Amino acid sequence: MNAFEKLHIHHEKLINTIKSLAHRAEENPADTSLLLSYCNEFLVSHAEAEEVTLYTADDDTNFVNDMIHEHKEIKHSLDVIDAAFSRGEILGLITEINNFMALLNNHFQEEENTLMPRISKKMSEQELESLIAEAHQIESEKKKADVWSLFEYDHKRIDLNISQMQNSKGNVDKIKKYYSKIRSQLLKHIELEETLLFTSFGEHATPDQMGPVQVMIAEHREIASYISTPADRLDEAALSSIPTRSELVSKLAVHNKKEELILYPMINRTLPRRERENVFKESFEQLTKV
Numbered sequence: 001m002n003a004f005e006k007l008h009i010h011h012e013k014l015i016n017t018i019k020s021l022a023h024r025a026e027e028n029p030a031d032t033s034l035l036l037s038y039c040n041e042f043l044v045s046h047a048e049a050e051e052v053t054l055y056t057a058d059d060d061t062n063f064v065n066d067m068i069h070e071h072k073e074i075k076h077s078l079d080v081i082d083a084a085f086s087r088g089e090i091l092g093l094i095t096e097i098n099n100f101m102a103l104l105n106n107h108f109q110e111e112e113n114t115l116m117p118r119i120s121k122k123m124s125e126q127e128l129e130s131l132i133a134e135a136h137q138i139e140s141e142k143k144k145a146d147v148w149s150l151f152e153y154d155h156k157r158i159d160l161n162i163s164q165m166q167n168s169k170g171n172v173d174k175i176k177k178y179y180s181k182i183r184s185q186l187l188k189h190i191e192l193e194e195t196l197l198f199t200s201f202g203e204h205a206t207p208d209q210m211g212p213v214q215v216m217i218a219e220h221r222e223i224a225s226y227i228s229t230p231a232d233r234l235d236e237a238a239l240s241s242i243p244t245r246s247e248l249v250s251k252l253a254v255h256n257k258k259e260e261l262i263l264y265p266m267i268n269r270t271l272p273r274r275e276r277e278n279v280f281k282e283s284f285e286q287l288t289k290v
């Protein structure tokens with residue numbers, strides 16, 4: 001496989017993963033958390049690396065400036081998606097995801113059909129090989145391995161599903177569907193924190209840094225107790241009453257804020273990069289399964 005083909009495969013993987021995550025977010029708006037986490041980690045670093053490697057190898061300055069401008073538009077579109085997601089504006093969210101995919105598709109086409117053929121024509125196979133190796137190197141250094149935002153987006157995912165469930169008052173089938181999602185996502189979130197995020201942190205934390213972790217773990221038991229019964233074992237009356245019960249919502253709000261303001265930032269600062277990368281990768285994979 002030559003360098004050009006390798007880059008093509010890398011691009012394909014990025015665009016196909018983003019396409020499937022965008023599709024998933026359109027079907028289940030709460031899953032926008034996955035799209036945003038993936039793009040912030042893998043797409044933003046990809047674009048930053050290109051600008052200082054591949055793009056500098058092209059002689060058409062206007063074209064390159066346009067491509068860099070497109071990166072800015074793509075990044076801006078991600079910010080718009082993020083804002084709509086955080087506010088729970090589902091219509092705006094879906095419109096912007098469509099816009100984002102159109103921008104991204106067009107941009108990838110230009111790179112594949114115009115930029116890459118032109119660069120590979122003027123460079124030797126070896127030069128191209130080392131340029132792409134450099135791009136990959138920079139891309140991996142630019143990845144933020146931001147476990148804080150990964151887990152914070154997951155809070156928002158669950159919050160949005162909760163508010164969708166509350167809006168389904170009176171519709172038992174919908175309540176059941178959302179309750180099942182919330183239950184499996186929340187249990188997975190807690191499991192990932194306790195077996196991966198907090199455990200890795202524990203290997204590098206000082207004893208007093210572990211205090212807040214113990215508090216969070218105790219709160220998890222209480223949170224889990226609100227969702228201990230699977231949806232299938234709840235009768236219609238029990239399901240109908242869920243949207244009006246607010247204990248879970250208020251408990252989660254306080255718990256999540258403590259993690260987002262204190263614990264996650266501390267973990268991001270304390271965990272060595274390599275470990276954050278592992279936690280990010282493993283957690284992201286697990287989160288896509290629920």
Ligand SMILES: [Fe+2]
Binds near residue numbers: 047050
């Ligand atoms: Fe690009």
Ligand SMILES: [Fe+2]
Binds near residue numbers: 011046050108111
């Ligand atoms: Fe690219």
Ligand SMILES: [Fe+2]
Binds near residue numbers: 255
């Ligand atoms: Fe937690």
Ligand SMILES: [Fe+2]
Binds near residue numbers: 155
């Ligand atoms: Fe959490």
